[in-house]
Amino acid sequence: MKKFRYFLLLLFLCIALVGCAETKLLERVGLVTLIGYDLGKEEGVETTAVVRQVSTELESKVAVITAENETSQGTRAKINRRAAEKIMSGQLRGVLFGEEFTQGGIGHYIENLLKNPAMSGDIIMAVVEGQTKALLEYQYPDIEDIGEHIYKLVEQNIKSEQVVSSTLHDVAKDYYFMGRDIAMPIIRRDEELIEISGIALFKKDKMIGKLSVDDSFYVKLSRDDYHAGVYELKIKGDDLPSSLLKDPPDEINLVFDPIKTHKDVKLVNPKTPEFDLHLTVQARLLEIKPNVNVGNSKKVETLEKAISKSLSSEISRVIAYCQNVGSDVYGFGEYYRSSVRHSELTEEKWDELYKEMKVNVHVDFTLLRSGVFE
Structure with a gap:
């Protein structure tokens, strides 16, 4: 009888804890699927987020929101204040870095992603020719979800072995290993399309060179x-x-x-x-x-x-x-x-x-x- 009482008490506590948990219904949150980092004013960071919002009718729409602050977390707070729903990053699938931004180092952002338990090691990372904001805000007539499109573009080229793998797991491994440097794809806008134009070469966490997409074949052939x-x-x-x-x-x-x-x-x-x-x-x-x-x-x-x-x-x-x-x-x-x-x-x-x-x-x-x- 005493064991049964303990069981009822435990069941009651579990129900109470579940009842206190924060509900995150899809129609009440905005899901960030892709973010891009550019240099802001006075050495700040400009963050552009692609946010998927789902209505009560289960119809989704995509919003591109940009904010600038001294830190990436500061820009996230600003983006949250500009969004119709609370921003959640659990569905993040890609991170882009503007070419000029990478010259200042991306190690801090790699470490932040690794520290976040909600982040997957399969997040893809890439460098953008020019600014990520311009790439993401452009109105593409045949692309409905720019975040999903870029993720699938890079992912399928990695799987078909056209470019080196640039998942968060692989980039972090190259970043932390002594005697090995990061390489990741470069993407750009070509009229109404987005394409992979080459690979970025890093020294530690700073981009210091790049190769054409044809030469990326020789890099992959030689190291993988x-x-x-x-x-x-x-x-x-x-x-x-x-x-x-x-x-x-x-x-x-x-x-x-x-x-x-x-x-x-x-x-x-x-x-x-x-x-x-x-x-x-x-x-x-x-x-x-x-x-x-x-x-x-x-x-x-x-x-x-x-x-x-x-x-x-x-x-x-x-x-x-x-x-x-x-x-x-x-x-x-x-x-x-x-x-x-x-x-x-x-x-x-x-x-x-x-x-x-x-x-x-x-x-x-x-x-x-x-x-x-x-």
């Missing part, structure tokens, strides 16, 4: 295992042997989809330092222009060697650019630290070593044929 995606490669005519084409044009265009890649990085000289980067790529040729007889095994072998040479050259060029600007998005510092015992590697020490680093790039490309080529 590749399993999908389609890429168009251009090989200069001078790099093509006469046995492949009698009168080679100025360049030959190939489109292939990587089926399987594998990366092997070895530190061969800790003093320089010097690395061997060996990549094996097995891919299916989707298109080649002008036509080459890929039914001929000797020509296929010649073509594979030409592709391997071109990929090695392009990857070396992109690595050299990253060294020049000082961004180690490949994580060579991480390889160095794990390979050299008692290295006591610091950021300052790796900065000096990274500038003098030598990377020997070797690509073994194998063409997988699946039947008829047009």
